[in-house]
Amino acid sequence: MAQRAALVTGASSGIGLAIADMLGQEGYALTVAARRPEKLEAAAEGLRGKGYDVQHIAGNLGDEDTINAVVAAHGERFGRLDVLVNNAGIGMGEAVDALTTKKVDLQLNTNLRSIFLFYRAAMPLLRAAGEEHHNALVINTASISGIRGEAWLGVYSATKHGVVGFTQAMNKELASAGIKSTALAPGFVDTAMTDFIKEHVPADSMIQSEDIAEGVRFLIRTSPGCVVPEIRFEQPGGGLDSLPS
Numbered sequence: 386m387a388q389r390a391a392l393v394t395g396a397s398s399g400i401g402l403a404i405a406d407m408l409g410q411e412g413y414a415l416t417v418a419a420r421r422p423e424k425l426e427a428a429a430e431g432l433r434g435k436g437y438d439v440q441h442i443a444g445n446l447g448d449e450d451t452i453n454a455v456v457a458a459h460g461e462r463f464g465r466l467d468v469l470v471n472n473a474g475i476g477m478g479e480a481v482d483a484l485t486t487k488k489v490d491l492q493l494n495t496n497l498r499s500i501f502l503f504y505r506a507a508m509p510l511l512r513a514a515g516e517e518h519h520n521a522l523v524i525n526t527a528s529i530s531g532i533r534g535e536a537w538l539g540v541y542s543a544t545k546h547g548v549v550g551f552t553q554a555m556n557k558e559l560a561s562a563g564i565k566s567t568a569l570a571p572g573f574v575d576t577a578m579t580d581f582i583k584e585h586v587p588a589d590s591m592i593q594s595e596d597i598a599e600g601v602r603f604l605i606r607t608s609p610g611c612v613v614p615e616i617r618f619e620q621p622g623g624g625l626d627s628l629p630s
């Protein structure tokens with residue numbers, strides 16, 4: 386059995402890939418999951434090339450059966466789960482007058498519902514890790530728009546507020562089981578998700594995915610008696626709030 390193992394969703398690019406890379410550096414065996422198979426395969430190959438023990442599983446994480454299958458495959462391969470990173474997400478900007486129901490459902494299912502279902506599926510493995518070392522950790526990628534809602538990103542903001550709230554609830558519910566949860570709340574990060582705004586906000590002025598991964602490195606090093614409910618990562622000067630409307 387691996388000494389420590391982690392499962393990272395949305396790990397085929399951006400923030401998830403940077404977190405997976407950092408966890409590999411720290412000696413974690415990894416299951417990485419994301420939607421598009423070719424993109425995930427390439428990312429997993431890159432991680433294996435660095436010497437990490439990596440299993441990859443592609444699928445739509447808005448789907449309950451896929452979530453259960455990913456967690457089951459992780460358990461079968463590695464036999465333990467010390468760190469779960471619920472990071473897969475999508476953002477779709479729309480005015481409230483013209484919300485597309487399909488886009489509403491996609492964001493709810495991917496950004497929020499999947500996190501509830503991942504916790505449920507992973508509870509036996511997380512409880513076992515918590516019992517062993519009192520320091521099992523679940524990281525949930527929220528957003529700065531999960532702290533303050535953003536115009537035209539109302540549905541996305543609502544899902545990310547939900548992530549922050551669920552994270553707080555899990556800290557109360559699972560404290561005695563040795564399972565801690567942290568919500569990550571970044572502003573603009575230089576990933577594919579922010580390509581739409583790079584004409585106005587230069588990529589090199591944004592937060593970098595590695596900054597987020599360093600935040601997670603700090604989290605995995607905290608002692609069992611220290612929980613960090615959320616971390617905000619902001620651009621100097623305000624980021625989203627400073628954009629002209």
Ligand SMILES: NC(=O)c1ccc[n+]([C@@H]2O[C@H](COP(=O)([O-])OP(=O)(O)OC[C@H]3O[C@@H](n4cnc5c(N)ncnc54)[C@H](OP(=O)(O)O)[C@@H]3O)[C@@H](O)[C@H]2O)c1
Pocket residue numbers: 394395396397398399400401418419420421422424444445446447472473474475476495526527528529570571572573574575576577578579
């Ligand atoms: N970039 C930012 O400015 C920013 C700021 C705050 C929060 N966030 C959050 O950070 C997280 C990661 O985003 P990112 O910026 O790193 O963007 P990214 O590079 O586009 O990564 C998104 C990841 O999620 C996966 N994914 C999306 N929908 C999925 C689905 N239905 N099933 C399985 N996997 C799915 C993607 O896989 P595919 O590419 O195959 O779909 C990809 O691996 C998201 O939760 C996002 O909301 C990002």
